[in-house]
Amino acid sequence: MLTGVQVQLDLLFARRPGAERHVIPTGLDLTGSVKGRLHGRFPSVEGDWLGIVNYEIGYADGRPDKLHVVDQLVPFHVLRKL
Template identity: 90%
Template sequence: MLSSPFTVWEGDDVHGRRAVLTGVSVSLDRLFARRPGAERHVIATGLDLTGSVPGRLHGRFPSVEGDWLGVVNYEIGYADGRRDKLYVADQLVPFHVLRKL
């Protein structure tokens, strides 16, 4: 797990420490915005990068310009509806695509 200077920890030295996970919603539409006018080529087995998915925020970093990036774990589904999902861990995600649950 990627630890940031702003990661909040729970537990103690006896029982172990673990990062506090905050439930968030990740807007895939905003995170993976397509450029205007981009040609579509549909791949039925591709990742579905639309809508929002639940995630777990466990850290954050500021950018040099003052924007905040969250360290988030989340899953992305496939367009064909299969049960398996792509699990992505420790992703730096701009705060403007996150909403606290």
């Protein structure tokens, strides 16, 4: 069963505190949230839930092409149901 979700990229790809920035204008934009499709759920041995999600990440330069990310294991705390 497919479930529409928002993937919070800021949380999923959190930067290390104090990490130096090197801006690459053509890089992936890992800020904000993107729409995704949750199609699997698995618990970890520690009791955390993980989802299998398909989603797309845009580029910082605004080009229409997107990186299609398929079957990614994503912690539930970065997902929000649509």
